Amino acid sequence: MTAPGTALRSPALRARLRGYALFAAVALLLLVVAPLALPAFRLDELAKYLCFAIAALGIGLAWGQGGMLTLGQGVFFGLGGYAMAMYFKLHDADGDLPDFMVWSGVEKLPALWKPFESPVVAIAAVVAVPVAVAAVLGALVFRQRVRGAYFAILTQALAAAFVILLVGRQGLTGGTNGLTNFYDVFGRDPEAESTQRTMYFVTAAVLGVLYLAARQLVKSRFGRLLVAVRDGEDRVRFLGYNPATVKTVTFAISAGMAGLAGALFVPVVGIISPSLLGVVPSLELVVAVAVGGRYALAGAVLGAVVMNYAKTEFSEQWAGGWLYLQGALFILVMTLAPKGAVGLYEQVKDAVARRRTPERPVPAQSVQGEAA
Known part of the structure; x- marks a missing residue:
C-alpha cells in the first residue's frame, strides 16, 4: 500500500x-479584484x-511549441475583426447601406457583405475564415518544407499584402479608416459602462477557456508530437509521421485564436482598421511573446498584457x-534570456533550490572502497 501523503510528494503532482x-x-485577480479596483476606463484598457493576449496565446502555440515563427498574425486578427464589424455595421444600417x-458612392450592398447580415454567420466566420485561410496556406507551404526564416518572411509579406488590399478597397472595407462608429x-x-464591463468578463472568460484548452493540447500526444516536430522535423518524418x-493543424488553431481575439477587440475598442493589422502590430505581438517566454503558454499571455500596458x-x-x-528589449531578451521572463524565473528558482539543498556527505566506506 502507498503510505498516506506519498502521492502528494510526487513532483509531477x-x-x-x-x-x-x-x-x-x-x-480571481481578473474576474474579481480587477473589476472592483479599476475604474471603467482602465478596465476597458485591460480588456483590450x-x-x-488571446492572439499571443496562438503565437505561443505555433512558435513556442511548434517552431513556426509567424509574423503575420495580424491577418487572422483582422479577418475575425472585420467579420464581426461587418455584422455590426449592417445591423446599425437597418436595411440601408453602411455610412462609409x-x-x-456605393449604390448596392456588395455580395461579400450580404451573408454577414446574420449574426450566426458572422460569429461562425470569426473563427472559420481565419482557420480556412491558415489551413490552405499551411497545406501549400509546409508540404514544400518551407520553414524557419522563409516561413516568417512569407507570413510577413502576407500581412503587408492584406493591409494594401484593405486600404485600396475604400467602398468595401472602409479604407484606411476601417470600420467604426458602432451604435x-x-x-x-457599446458606450455604456455595463456593456464595457460585460465585454471585459466575456474576454477574460474566453482567454481562460482557450488557455486551458491550449494547455491540454500541449500535454496531449499531439502536443508531444508538435514539440518533436519543432526539435527534429526530419526525425519525426523518418518515424512515419507527417x-x-x-x-x-497547429497553424490553423493559432489563426482561429487570433480571429476570435479580433472579433472581441471590435466591441471592446470600437474600431478595426488596417493600422491594427499590418507588419508592425504583428511584430509587436511576437516581441511580447518572446519577452514573456515563448516556450510557456503562460509566458505568451503575460508578455502580451505587460508589453501592451508598457x-x-x-x-x-x-x-x-x-x-x-521595445526593439532594445527584444534584442536583450533574445540574447540574454531566450526563454523570456518565465524561463528566467525558472532558472532563478532552480538555482535557489540547488543552494538550499544540502550536499549529502559521501560515506567513509565508499571513499575507502574507491581508494582501494
Missing part, C-alpha cells in the same frame, strides 16, 4: 497542483490587453522613443 493554484489566483459606403452591440449600447499535417504608459510619456525601447 505538486507541479500540477501549483499550476491549478496559480490559474485560480489569476482568475486581454484581446491581444454611402460616402464612397448597437447585440442589443446593448510534420506538414501537424504544423498545418506601450500605453511609455508612449504617453515618451511617444517617439517607445519603439526603440
